[in-house]
Amino acid sequence: MKAYLDNGATTRVDDEVLKDMLPYFSKNYGNASSLHTEGQIAKKAMEKARKIIAEKINANPQEIFFTSGGTESNNFAIKGVAFMNKSKGKHIITTKVEHDCVLNACKWLQRNGYDISYIGVDSEGLINLNELEKEIRDNTILVSIIHGNNEIGTIQNLEKIGEICNNKGVYFHTDACQSFTKVPIDVKKQKIDLITINSHKIHGPKGVGALYVKNGTKIDALHHGGGHEKNKRSGTENISGIVGFGKAVEIANKKNFEKMEKLRDYLIEKILEIPETRLNGPKKNRLCNNTHFSFSHIEGESIVLMLDAKGISASTGSACSNNQLKGSHVVEAIGIDPKISHGSLRLTISKYTTKKEIDYTITEIKKIVKRLRAMSPLGGEKNVHK
DSSP states (O other), X not given: OXXXXXXXXXXXXXXXXHHHHTHHHHTSOOOTTOOSHHHHHHHHHHHHHHHHHHHHTTOOGGGXXXXXXXXXXXXHHHHHHHHHTTTTOOEEEEETTSOHHHHHHHHHHHXXXXXXXXXXXXXXXXXXXXXXXXXXXXXXXXXXXXXXXXXXXXXXXHHHHHXXXXXXXXXXXXXXXXXXXXXXXXXXXXXXXXXXXXXXXXXXXXXXXXXXXXXXXXXXXXXXXXXXXXXXXXXXXXXXXXXXXXXXXXXXXXXXXXXXXXXXXXXXXXXXXXXXEEEOSOSSSXXXXXXXXXXXXXXXXXXXHHHHHTTEEOBSSOTTTTTSOSOOHHHHHTTOOHHHHTTEEEEEOOTTOOHHHHHHHHHHHHHHHHHXXXXXXXXXXXXXXX
16 A cells, blocks of 8 residues: 655645646647747736636735746745845844745855844744744844744744734745645735745646735846746746646635645544654644654654655655755754654645545554664663553
8 A cells, every 4th residue: 555645745736737737738838928829828828827826815916926936936035035125134034944945045145244033933833923023123124934834834823923024114925835725825914025835735736836026025036037027037937837836726625625634633643642752833723734743762764764665655854855864953943852853754645645544654653663662772662662
């Protein structure tokens, strides 16, 4: 039996999405910048997708800029605002639990003369709103805070953060790659200036994403060329990918999220039956598809490899960095002892996940943890399983 439980890394492309994409590879393959009929067919399809995505977050279509994915969108938002607003100041606020692409973009800006504040989180991964408010200065130009954490699934309160930023007159950016469509987003109600979203976390294709930029936001382009995307992101548009992205958003279904939530809660309940196991992140205020555990006395990489041998796909944390044998900065930020954090496992569900797959996974994890603890030089088996 097989079970794919690494949907936080990427998801299977939905059959409806693939069907809509296929004509734009070999039939309607025109360049959307071309004036001829074939080009205009491509442009019309692109603008339809732009409208669908905009409506999902209560934005205007002209505020949606297509990119190659979440990493580019985050870099575009952070560096673009930094470059265009340096006359006001060079102070940016983010958190210690951001995706690596946000943290590395901020570190790059630090090396180039910008001042970055990294605010902490509590044991469930939530920021302290009072700390955020106090950290904003006269020269602060941007606050960038992830919406749904890619590792531990914590969902931040965008409305309260947006209100603080709006009152202080600073731009608010959120990375919503993991939360988009799963958690309601309303750019007007939540007073958001920039949002990063992508396709392949929601059963769309890889290699396409978008950045919402509120009208009037001062942001510089990162890509320079032929002036595509209103001179903000030059480069021939990935029409098939954009079409697929739009379709994935269009068919996102609340019933599927409710199903995932039930499977998530069931998985959490059963895995926590294992002694000396903890859930990282909150039980309820978390992404519907996310679970993240730490097991004492063993290494997460060993669990992942042994699960893989049983046909179960999982990860030790963020798939973008889990090839590096080091502790997670997110788990460290919520105060977990490194001896425990190295035994971390992320299991992420999709609308295709079945209870049978979850039951199989639970059974195998219990066997694997017991076996690894028996082999552990830390003596986990004799102390834990009595």
